[in-house]
Amino acid sequence: MWSLARALLFMIPAEEAHGVGKVLMRMLARFIPAPRKIQNNPIGLAAGFDKNAELLDVLPKFGFGHVEIGTVTPRPQGGNPRPRLFRNAENKTLFNRMGFNNLGAGIVSGRVRRIRPKLPEGFKVGINLGKNKDTPDESAAEDYAAAARSFLDLADYFVINVSSPNTPGLRALQTPEALIPILNRVRSEIESTGRSIPVWVKLAPELTGTELQTLIEALDRGGASGFILTNTQGGVYIDEGKELTGGWSGQNLTTHSRQRLIEARSYTRLPLISVGGIMTPEEALERFRAGASEIQLYTGFVYGGPFLVRNILKAIRKQA
Ligand SMILES: Cc1cc2nc3c(=O)[nH]c(=O)nc-3n(C[C@H](O)[C@H](O)[C@H](O)COP(=O)(O)O)c2cc1C
Incomplete structure (x- = not known):
């Protein structure tokens, strides 16, 4: 069924296929019973798949234990002009230059607020935070804090995303000097509520060696809860x-x-979420062996479908 649906979806342009895929997931979800409780499920849907929390209510049915909504910016923005998502099916890759298209923290938090009470116990909702394109880097911390503010009573965890290649200048924020103030601003928003919400930092795959080590050690000392490695790899695509x-x-x-995970594991004892190119249950197990506490899927889910999630869960259970 999935290979048939995939073959049809792959006949239309990638972003349109993503839209149709979401409608299909919602239809399919009607035939899948909702889990009442989610326990020890370390597989999440990575940021960018459900930017606006449109699928939040059905994701637990597809076997996920958590979802990272967003990237959400304080104000809505349209992202880059289309076409901005491409696939290379032979290599099982995707190329995107979306540019943080999202409905903004106000609308997205409204959706999460409505759906959250209906979610199964144990299912975690992460909120991936970003800055608006027209916000200067000097005011970035204010944007991350403003986006977080809308979700203070809703998020199970926050992610500071400074690793998307599609917002000009964003990756330049991957330094201790730029990131510590952002982390502090988000953490003080959280502290003002008396709740405790973990704040993770998501990094680019290009960061490696001493640069990665210095950053991770500084953020570890600075109060980050853990790291998500990695975002997409910057590159070019020739379209017509x-x-x-x-x-x-x-x-x-x-x-x-996988390499960035192994490196990061040697720099910190904080928990690590591994994401990027997990296309098979074997690779998922590799990541846990290399020290990931959780993993996330995006492109693997596009190519492998819901069966990939189920098969990874089976493989984990078999190992236990
Ligand atoms: C179309 C698309 C949109 C994405 N949007 C976001 C985003 O808004 N925020 C973010 O942190 N990562 C975003 N990502 C990156 C994914 O969350 C993930 O880190 C990356 O795709 C690597 O995992 P994968 O190889 O399993 O896809 C996006 C990826 C894709 C393909």
Whole structure:
């Protein structure tokens, strides 16, 4: 069934297929019973798949234990002009230059507020935070804090995303000097509520060696709760002779993202979420062996469908 649906979806442009895929998931969800409780499920849906919390209510049915909504920016924004999502099916990769298209923290938090009470016990909702494109880097911390403010009573965890290649200048914030103030601003928003919400930092696969070590150690000391490695790999795609810049995901990332996990594991004892090029249950198990506490899927879910989630869960159970 999935291979038939996939074959049909792959006949239309990628972003439109994503829209149709979401409608299909909602239809399919009617035939899948909802789990009442979610226990020890370390597989999440990575950020960017459900940017606006449109699928939040049905995701637990597809076997996920958590979802990362967003990236959400304080104000709504349209993202880059289309086409901005492409697939290379032979290599099982995707190329995107979406540019944080999202409905903004106000609308998205309204949706999460409505759906949250209906979610199964134990299902976690993460909120991936970003800055608006037109906000200067000097005021970035204010944007992350403003986006977080709308979700203070809703998020199970926050993610500071400074690793998307599609917002000009964003990756330049991947330094202790830029990130510590952002982390502090988000943490003080949380502290003002008396709740405790973990704040993770999501990093790019290009960060490696001493640069990665310095950053991780500084953020570890600075109060980060853990790290999500990795975002997409910056690159170019030639569309009808035009060179487009953006980020690659899927099979091309498998080795890079696994390597970054292994590196990060040697720099910190904080929990690590591994994401990037997890296309098979074997690779998922590899990530847990390398020290990931949880994993996330995006491109693997596009190519492998819901069966990938189920098969990873089975493989984990078999190992236990
Ligand atoms: C179309 C698309 C949109 C994405 N949007 C976001 C986003 O808004 N925020 C973010 O942190 N990561 C975003 N990502 C990155 C994914 O969350 C993930 O880190 C990356 O794709 C690597 O995982 P994968 O190889 O399993 O896809 C996006 C990825 C894709 C393919």
